[in-house]
Amino acid sequence: xxxxxxxxxxxxxxxxxxxxxxxxxxxxxxxxxxxxxxxxxxxxxxxxxxxxxxxxxxxxxxxxxxxxxxxxxxxxxxxxxxxxxxxxxxxxxxxxxxxxxxxxxx
Numbered sequence: 168x169x170x171x172x173x174x175x176x177x178x179x180x181x182x183x184x185x186x187x188x189x190x191x192x193x194x195x196x197x198x199x200x201x202x203x204x205x206x207x208x209x210x211x212x213x214x215x216x217x218x219x220x221x222x223x224x225x226x227x228x229x230x231x232x233x234x235x236x237x238x239x240x241x242x243x244x245x246x247x248x249x250x251x252x253x254x255x256x257x258x259x260x261x262x263x264x265x266x267x268x269x270x271x272x273x
Contacts, residue, residue: 173210173236173237176205176208176210176236177201177205177236179208180201180204180205180208181201183204184197184200184201184204187200188200198214198233198234199214201234202214202234205234205236210236210237211236211237211238212234212235212236212237213232213234213235213238214233214234215231215232215233216231216232216234216235217229217230217231218230218231218232
C-alpha cells in the first residue's frame with residue numbers, strides 16, 4: 168500500500184471518529200477510537216510505539232509515536248487537540264516528518 172493510500176485511510180478514519188464523537192474528550196479516547204476505526208478498516212495499528220533516536224550513530228533515546236499505522240515509520244499519527252493551529256504547529260509537523268525520514272535512513 169502506498170503512503171498516499173495509508174494517509175487517506177488515516178484521514179478518513181479521523182473524520183469518522185470526529186463525526187461520531189465530536190469534541191470534548193481526552194486525547195486517549197480519540198487515540199483508542201482512531202485505533203479501533205483503523206483496525207476495523209483492516210490496518211495494523213500500534214499505540215505508543217517506541218522509535219529509537221540516533222545522533223551520529225549513537226542511540227540517544229526513544230521517541231514514542233501516538234499511533235504507528237501499518238508498520239510504516241513514516242505513517243505515524245500525533246494528536247494535537249487544538250481549536251486552531253499556528254505557524255509553530257506547522258514547524259513542529261515539519262520537524263516530525265524530518266525526524267521520521269532520518270530514522271528511516273539510519
